[in-house]
Amino acid sequence: MPQDDAPNAHQPWRASIITLFPEMFPGPLEVSLVGQALRSGRWSLETVPLREFGDGRHRQVDDTPAGGGAGMVLRADIVAAAVDHACQKGAADGLPRIYLSPRGEPLTQDIVKELAAGPGALMLAGRFEGVDERVLEARNFREISIGDYVLSGGELAAMVLIDACVRLLPGVLGAADSLEHESFENGLLEYPQFTRPREWEGRPIPEILLSGDHARIEDWRRKEAERLTRERRPDLLSSKRPKK
């Protein structure tokens, strides 16, 4: 599909983040292609400061875990107030709701594509021991993890998700072609890349890449992509059949 005819091509993709640390945004999302796309209105960023919905003079947002144990848990009523506010008054109306969480479904390029094709995402960045389960159920949050490790908060995970989605928006990357051969497309990792100088520290660029024979280059790249995938991520080969 030509990029400008894609759905949402002229609507900004909306990122809305409920966070205790709004000052972390846009952070790294301000630079390079993703930053340019933000400045040009291709996507929009709204933070919903959770502290503003806190309780009492100290604007408390958390409490001790029911049943005992270490740490604090973000309160259901406080998080719900932030979600409802964002959906009524903010830019988050109609967006899928995502709680970034180590116990969520692992983030994949397929999920990124699905979200990038939609209107955006309302993301909840947890802190401390996490979030009261009831608000996740009652406000219909989908849980997504960026990997099998534990971060101190969901903000970096939200940035990862936003970055991965925004670069897929029509017009953000220069050449649509560069997406087609990337890792995870067709269930393969990307082939090795080389550039000048022709020889570096005694290591030459593979001769075939300098041959100008596009069919042989394509064939070499496909075989290298298959080899790397077999060696490093055989699970990808069994989960998706590569296109010929």
Ligand code: SAM
């Ligand atoms: N007690 C939680 C557990 O064991 O699953 C970990 C809480 S963690 C210290 C605080 C917050 O960081 C989480 O609520 C979540 O929003 C975020 N977080 C941590 N690791 C993450 C990951 N791998 N992917 C996405 N979000 C993560």
